[in-house]
Amino acid sequence: MAPKTIICPICDFRQPNFDQCVNCGAIFSKLFEVSKKKESVQAEELHGPLKSIEENTSGGGKTAIIPPEIKGWNWGAFLLNFIWAIGNRTWIGLFSILPIVGYVMPIILGYKGSEWAWRNKRWESIDHFKSVQRSWAVWGTVVMILLLVSFAGLFYLVLHPGEQSLEQVL
Ligand SMILES: [Zn+2]
Structure with missing residues (x-):
């Protein structure tokens, strides 16, 4: 009533x-x-x-929710910093080429890279994202090893100039 x-x-x-x-x-x-x-x-x-x-929230910008699966240290972003930044459309990573800021940026990229890449670029799925980031990490490691080997080679040549000239090596 x-x-x-x-x-x-x-x-x-x-x-x-x-x-x-x-x-x-x-x-x-x-x-x-x-x-x-x-x-x-x-x-x-x-x-x-x-x-x-x-849902797939990738490419959703600042407000996109980050799936817990993709969180964690990103070796590719850390090792390849500005190259990784271009490939992952995470333009903030270009700060890596600047002096001073460039020293800390790779660390920030390693820490935040996955979140940024998820937000800035559209990925097919979480698995797709993870496998692409894994190959960035592999390539980052390969590039690092090559760099270390060539630096070691250069140091050797500088320390032992008489034994082999640079021309002979190249
Ligand atoms: Zn009234």
């Missing part, structure tokens, strides 16, 4: 149970509709994040 009087939610005026407030003119059925809509929006906000973990 409907109550005999109703209190207007807008102005608190108590009146017989009409649909419209005599005091302020608010229409109660419309107010009720609005509050129902608000409820469904709130429900969406609550369940949204849960759903998007299952």
